[in-house]
Amino acid sequence: MARVLVIGGDAAGMSAAASLRRRLPEAYEVVVLERGEWTSYSACGIPYWIAGEVEGPDDLVARTPEEHRKNGVDLRTGTEAVSIDLEAREVEAKDLASGEVERIAFDALVIATGAEPLRPDLPGIDGEGILGVQSIDDGQRVLDALEHDPQQVVVVGSGYVGLEMAEAFVVRGISTTVVEKAPVPLSIIEPSLGEKVAEAMRGRGIELRTGAGVEGFELDDDGHVRGVVVDGEAMPADLVVLGLGVRARSDLAADAGLPTGVKGGIVTDARQRVAGVDRIWAAGDCVETRDRTTDLPVHLPLGTHANKQGMVVADDVVATLLEVPNRLTFPGVVQTAITKFCALEISRTGLGEKQATDAAFDPVVVTIQTSDRAGYMPESGEMTVLLVADRGSRRMLGLQVVGTENAGLRVDAAATAITAGMTVDDVVMLDLAYAPPFASVWSPIQVAARAAVKALDA
Amino acid sequence: MARVLVIGGDAAGMSAAASLRRRLPEAYEVVVLERGEWTSYSACGIPYWIAGEVEGPDDLVARTPEEHRKNGVDLRTGTEAVSIDLEAREVEAKDLASGEVERIAFDALVIATGAEPLRPDLPGIDGEGILGVQSIDDGQRVLDALEHDPQQVVVVGSGYVGLEMAEAFVVRGISTTVVEKAPVPLSIIEPSLGEKVAEAMRGRGIELRTGAGVEGFELDDDGHVRGVVVDGEAMPADLVVLGLGVRARSDLAADAGLPTGVKGGIVTDARQRVAGVDRIWAAGDCVETRDRTTDLPVHLPLGTHANKQGMVVADDVVATLLEVPNRLTFPGVVQTAITKFCALEISRTGLGEKQATDAAFDPVVVTIQTSDRAGYMPESGEMTVLLVADRGSRRMLGLQVVGTENAGLRVDAAATAITAGMTVDDVVMLDLAYAPPFASVWSPIQVAARAAVKALDA
Numbered sequence: 001m002a003r004v005l006v007i008g009g010d011a012a013g014m015s016a017a018a019s020l021r022r023r024l025p026e027a028y029e030v031v032v033l034e035r036g037e038w039t040s041y042s043a044c045g046i047p048y049w050i051a052g053e054v055e056g057p058d059d060l061v062a063r064t065p066e067e068h069r070k071n072g073v074d075l076r077t078g079t080e081a082v083s084i085d086l087e088a089r090e091v092e093a094k095d096l097a098s099g100e101v102e103r104i105a106f107d108a109l110v111i112a113t114g115a116e117p118l119r120p121d122l123p124g125i126d127g128e129g130i131l132g133v134q135s136i137d138d139g140q141r142v143l144d145a146l147e148h149d150p151q152q153v154v155v156v157g158s159g160y161v162g163l164e165m166a167e168a169f170v171v172r173g174i175s176t177t178v179v180e181k182a183p184v185p186l187s188i189i190e191p192s193l194g195e196k197v198a199e200a201m202r203g204r205g206i207e208l209r210t211g212a213g214v215e216g217f218e219l220d221d222d223g224h225v226r227g228v229v230v231d232g233e234a235m236p237a238d239l240v241v242l243g244l245g246v247r248a249r250s251d252l253a254a255d256a257g258l259p260t261g262v263k264g265g266i267v268t269d270a271r272q273r274v275a276g277v278d279r280i281w282a283a284g285d286c287v288e289t290r291d292r293t294t295d296l297p298v299h300l301p302l303g304t305h306a307n308k309q310g311m312v313v314a315d316d317v318v319a320t321l322l323e324v325p326n327r328l329t330f331p332g333v334v335q336t337a338i339t340k341f342c343a344l345e346i347s348r349t350g351l352g353e354k355q356a357t358d359a360a361f362d363p364v365v366v367t368i369q370t371s372d373r374a375g376y377m378p379e380s381g382e383m384t385v386l387l388v389a390d391r392g393s394r395r396m397l398g399l400q401v402v403g404t405e406n407a408g409l410r411v412d413a414a415a416t417a418i419t420a421g422m423t424v425d426d427v428v429m430l431d432l433a434y435a436p437p438f439a440s441v442w443s444p445i446q447v448a449a450r451a452a453v454k455a456l457d458a
Numbered sequence: 459m460a461r462v463l464v465i466g467g468d469a470a471g472m473s474a475a476a477s478l479r480r481r482l483p484e485a486y487e488v489v490v491l492e493r494g495e496w497t498s499y500s501a502c503g504i505p506y507w508i509a510g511e512v513e514g515p516d517d518l519v520a521r522t523p524e525e526h527r528k529n530g531v532d533l534r535t536g537t538e539a540v541s542i543d544l545e546a547r548e549v550e551a552k553d554l555a556s557g558e559v560e561r562i563a564f565d566a567l568v569i570a571t572g573a574e575p576l577r578p579d580l581p582g583i584d585g586e587g588i589l590g591v592q593s594i595d596d597g598q599r600v601l602d603a604l605e606h607d608p609q610q611v612v613v614v615g616s617g618y619v620g621l622e623m624a625e626a627f628v629v630r631g632i633s634t635t636v637v638e639k640a641p642v643p644l645s646i647i648e649p650s651l652g653e654k655v656a657e658a659m660r661g662r663g664i665e666l667r668t669g670a671g672v673e674g675f676e677l678d679d680d681g682h683v684r685g686v687v688v689d690g691e692a693m694p695a696d697l698v699v700l701g702l703g704v705r706a707r708s709d710l711a712a713d714a715g716l717p718t719g720v721k722g723g724i725v726t727d728a729r730q731r732v733a734g735v736d737r738i739w740a741a742g743d744c745v746e747t748r749d750r751t752t753d754l755p756v757h758l759p760l761g762t763h764a765n766k767q768g769m770v771v772a773d774d775v776v777a778t779l780l781e782v783p784n785r786l787t788f789p790g791v792v793q794t795a796i797t798k799f800c801a802l803e804i805s806r807t808g809l810g811e812k813q814a815t816d817a818a819f820d821p822v823v824v825t826i827q828t829s830d831r832a833g834y835m836p837e838s839g840e841m842t843v844l845l846v847a848d849r850g851s852r853r854m855l856g857l858q859v860v861g862t863e864n865a866g867l868r869v870d871a872a873a874t875a876i877t878a879g880m881t882v883d884d885v886v887m888l889d890l891a892y893a894p895p896f897a898s899v900w901s902p903i904q905v906a907a908r909a910a911v912k913a914l915d916a
Contacts, residue, residue, distance in 0.1 A: 011899070042832060042834070042894065042899075044832075044892075044893060044894050045832060045834055045835075045894045048834075048835060048894055048895075053835065053836050054834050054835060054836070054894075055834070059834035060834060160893075292889075302892060303892065303899045304889075304890070304892035304899045304900070305889075306899075307899045307900065308886075308887060328883075330887065331887050333889045334889045335889070336889045336890060336891050336892075337891070337893075338891035338892065338893045338896050339893050340893070340895055340896075345896075347891055349889070349891070374500060374502075374503060376500070376503055376506075376512050376513070376517035376518060377503075377506060377511065377512060378511050378512070406864075406867065408891065408896055409864065409867060409868070409891055409896055409897075410867070410870070411891050412868070412870065412871035412890045412891055412901065413870035413871045413873070413874045415871070415888060415889050415890055415891070416871045416874035416875050416878070416880075416888055416890075417874050417878075419878075419884075419888060419889070420874070420875075420877075420878035420880070422874075422878070425786075428766075429766060429788065429789050430873060430874055430877060431750075431762075431763075431790075431791040431792045431793070431794045431807070431873050431877070432762070432794060432870045432873055432874075433794050433795070433796035433805055433807070433866065433867055433869050433870055433873070434502075434760060434761065434762035434794075434796065435502060435618075435795075435796045435797050435798070436500065436502050436503045436506055436512075437506075437798055438796050438798075438803075438866055438867055439867075441469070441500075441761045441762045441764075441765045442762070442765065443870065
């Protein structure tokens with residue numbers, strides 16, 4: 001009996017495990033170790049669960065442990081991988097309920113340990129009521145805290161998780177403050193667009209404190225948070241949500257001597273094989289990947305990449321174990337992201353200005369305002385599109401959109417164009433969908449591309 | 459004084475003229491002959507004007523004759539070009555009010571005569587109340603007819619104009635029948651998707667008669683339409699709108715000996731220069747262009763192409779007259795189209811199955827149902843995506859979408875991928891926007907691409 005061992009039961013791990021179980025003969029065991037009790041869940045859906053828009057947590061689970069087991073995956077929940085022995089090709093696994101430790105041998109190992117929310121080492125950080133939102137259990141803890149009717153929530157950080165959580169609290173009618181170190185929220189977009197997000201947040205009654213670093217937390221006698229210290233002053237808070245981003249949970253791999261990179265993620269090749277070792281793969285939020293334009297490492301913990309990488313892993317494990325040709329590789333990303341704050345859609349793809357400069361491009365940045373449909377149509381909404389192009393090659397490097405209805409998904413065409421290495425001149429001549437309810441004769445990304453052409457030719 | 463003469467004052471002609479006026483020195487006259495009284499208007503907006511959603515007709519006009527004149531364009535409305543003398547390099551122009559004819563010499567000629575609605579040569583076709591919807595005047599005639607409170611409108615043809623007009627009448631609460639020769643409406647999409655459009659039409663109370671050829675029209679004693687003869691039987695109608703498509707208005711060019719092609723449009727090169735003659739350009743609905751995948755001629759009368767071609771013409775006229783380098787070419791189209799019927803969005807790009815077969819591809823067609831957002835989100839809508847791939851090269855050849863909110867514009871990414879020659883495998887690995895309100899972890903076009911991969915590998 002040969003064994004494929006998967007560490008981690010969320011998107012990357014379970015998509016790999018499910019695919020492996022389908023494709024490998026019975027003679028191969030597919031064993032998955034998962035610390036928690038949930039599998040294949042959508043962490044991205046947690047804010048909508050907390051907002052009360054989604055029935056949770058079951059609705060967030062694409063496939064339950066029972067379903068995976070029924071499909072023949074030997075899924076061990078409540079089991080944590082505590083170390084990897086590369087020599088012996090074994091993983092030490094701890095049953096979290098009993099404390100028992102078992103060594104499990106593997107023929108192939110898939111590491112999919114995910115990411116964990118950043119918890120800065122600040123005074124009071126371990127107080128009650130200071131929560132992250134990475135797992136279903138995290139989400140449940142926030143919902144439990146809401147049972148106690150918090151008067152004042154503080155969201156620390158204004159990345160997309162921070163933003164989505166702030167919306168969730170606003171939807172629930174809870175007084176919400178967002179504290180952000182940078183001068184504008186949502187650093188995944190350029191500051192000029194971030195200002196529009198700031199406006200929308202304030203418009204919905206959120207107190208937005210930018211340029212404000214959190215120095216610590218005040219706790220009451222029961223050890224529960226009662227304040228967030230910002231600029232030497234405590235602002236009241238009876239619930240704090242940390243939206244400071246995440247880091248790759250790569251310690252287990254690193255402790256075993258596996259390579260991690262500058263972004264803190266496990267380093268793999270395009271088949272998701274861990275660099276320098278035999279028959280060990282890694283996928284999902286615990287790895288770093290490459291930007292397709294710059295070929296530089298990036299860490300982008302998103303379910304969409306995790307699913308794709310899990311699929312690539314499964315394909316290459318099968319190729320390796322069964323000695324059949326590999327068919328799939330993960331080509332990297334173009335850093336596409338989308339979110340919304342209430343009615344405002346926000347998206348980006350490719351490089352921002354600084355990223356472009358850092359990658360030795362000579363960026364030209366243009367920003368245009370346009371309508372989401374023909375200007376004469378009723379209810380037409382404004383959108384702002386920012387485009388980054390390279391002066392020398394005229395390539396479109398990045399595109400960012402902030403606007404209402406029909407705005408966000410415009411980045412998909414831009415992501416495709418950037419992947420194909422198109423110039424802004426190419427983009428101007430793309431045959432994009434036109435009809436009055438959907439666009440003016442020039443699609444918003446083409447309005448931006450024309451502005452870029454003009455700037456490049458000036 | 460050198461003169462650039464433009465025939466036609468809508469999208470292609472006026473975008474060329476406006477750009478030429480900006481870029482050519484004062485020593486060049488830019489003269490435009492326009493038969494009607496309107497310039498630079500959105501024919502595509504006419505159905506929304508008739509529906510009462512858009513204030514018309516002024517709102518449909520991007521730039522008025524006065525504005526063009528103020529910018530220095532010598533715009534002659536009410537003036538029809540009746541012949542082109544290639545030898546003398548003159549155009550014979552008739553003042554429609556006075557009947558006077560003048561010969562106007564040109565150094566450069568731009569033909570932008572547009573398209574005209576097909577009016578089949580059927581008994582009664584010239585009756586009152588049988589209208590096309592190509593020009594603002596056409597639109598006004600339909601609105602005038604609505605003043606007489608028609609009891610029964612018949613729309614002949616169910617292309618997107620027919621569909622949009624049917625919606626306009628339904629919105630106005632008028633009993634509407636759509637007659638279509640084919641077995642399903644909207645031939646720009648595959649019949650399997652057309653069925654969904656048929657359902658939606660019937661759901662909104664439209665009587666849809668498919669497989670029904672119109673044989674003629676019954677007129678009352680005043681010569682006004684009172685019935686449409688279909689399959690030997692007259693159905694009552696006091697207003698008939700023809701949505702049978704358009705043909706390139708290329709007679710003027712053809713009569714002068716200029717080349718027209720298999721699709722009936724004027725034939726040009728990628729700079730929009732009319733093949734085989736010096737310093738004559740053509741652009742917009744009167745030309746045929748090329749499909750970028752097949753390199754075969756197509757006639758796609760859309761404002762978006764007209765605007766781009768007008769821009770290309772202006773660039774090349776300037777390059778030619780001022781002896782500067784040409785910068786722009788029109789690379790052809792991928793046959794992208796989008797429309798909606800009430801809440802149903804409908805779009806396509808690339809080749810349909812038959813087009814693919816005709817172009818010697820070996821098409822594999824897959825159809826999937828998916829959600830427009832993560833399945834657990836509230837109000838998530840269904841969409842159907844049909845994908846055409848080539849068996850040999852695995853290239854994505856075409857994509858069609860029918861669905862609610864957030865469905866239609868998905869084709870933009872597919873249009874870009876088709877332009878770049880991507881395979882379905884490439885599409886699966888694209889970094890498209892993912893967040894629960896916008897897509898599941900696989901974007902709808904990737905769900906379709908994965909189904910295509912599966913079909914190709916089967």
